[in-house]
Amino acid sequence: MHARCLMSAALLLLASSPGAAAAATTTAPTIEEWLVPWEKTRPRDPSVAPDGRVWFVGQVGNYLAVFDPKDASMQRIELPDGTRPHTVLVDGEGFPWIAGNGNGTILRFDPKAGAFTRFEVPDTEGLKVKDPHTFAFDGRGGLWFTLQRGNGIGHLEIASGSFRIAVPATANSLPYGIVSDAQGDAWAVALGAPLLFSVARESMQLREIPLPRADARMRRLGMGADGSVWYADFMQGWLGRYQPGDGSFKEWRTPSGKSGPYAMVTDDRGRAWVFETFPQPNVLHGFDMKTETWLPAASVPSGGGVVRHMEYDAKRNSLWFGTDTNHLGRAQLP
Secondary structure, three states: OOEEEEEOOOOOOOOOOOOHHHHHOOOOOEEEEEEOOOOOOOEEEEEEOOOOOEEEEEOOOOEEEEEEOOOOEEEEEEOOOOOOEEEEEEOOOOOEEEEEOOOOEEEEEEOOOOEEEEEEOOOOOOOOOOOEEEEEEOOOOEEEEEEOOOOEEEEEEOOOOEEEEEOOOOOOOOEEEEEEOOOOOEEEEEOOOOEEEEEOOOOOOEEEEEOOOOOOOEEEEEEOOOOOEEEEEOOOOEEEEEEOOOOEEEEEEOOOOOOOEEEEEEOOOOEEEEEEOOOOOOEEEEEEOOOOEEOOOEEOOOOOOOOOOEEEEOOOOEEEEEOOOOEEEEEEOO
């Protein structure tokens, strides 16, 4: 298995703020990829464990796998029939959590015992389908998750195994990406409607927040250090910021215009990162929240196909992602 590495040249991007000159001299990310040996299985959503290994799932292959960057080895673990995993997220103890999008389950895997603990999403009034989609830990012993086709946002109390599910008033809103804020409350975006969602952890009260553009459709989001909510409009090509304190929005056009910004994350250095997926190869862009300028970009060596989700590894200042070209990727950030 061979690593493919490319140092992408900086792209000359439009910038309009006083910080543009400083942003223009920033080094572009360096992207390295590893081919996953199980062909056409859509490896996705890599998540870094405390020991530095990287867990991911094969959405089409119905497996959980672990990658060791030290020797580029990959190990595959079969999932229960019908799981059809959509994401995996590793907790602070090194246990991967898997979304059973195909059978309404949430699985926790114990790497030492080689065993799964199964949590089944309960039948809930108003929930159309039980299809766990994307995860976020709340930092208080719970796990948030979206149910896309089910049109719900759920919370699992891990110690008790109890579920609570909130159903948006807007039908077919398709809740998608989800994150947790410093209070343990959830923020999510809708793919089927121009909406942000906030859900209070204690009460499970769900609030729908309309976006300023009716044609906006989102897939992923992130949190700023100041509590701001950052999102990417997949259909129209915008990066946006919502300030919960005053309810204000501000948006910036993505560098390639209507470019299908999909995978998105924020880091601990005041930057948002987003993959444009309509261009081929896919392009990784950074955005400086302080100067409000786009940073030099990097292209995916394998093309990417579609980069759907990524995770920021703060310890190593890097991003991990999977591609539809059957690769795992790591972007080392400047």
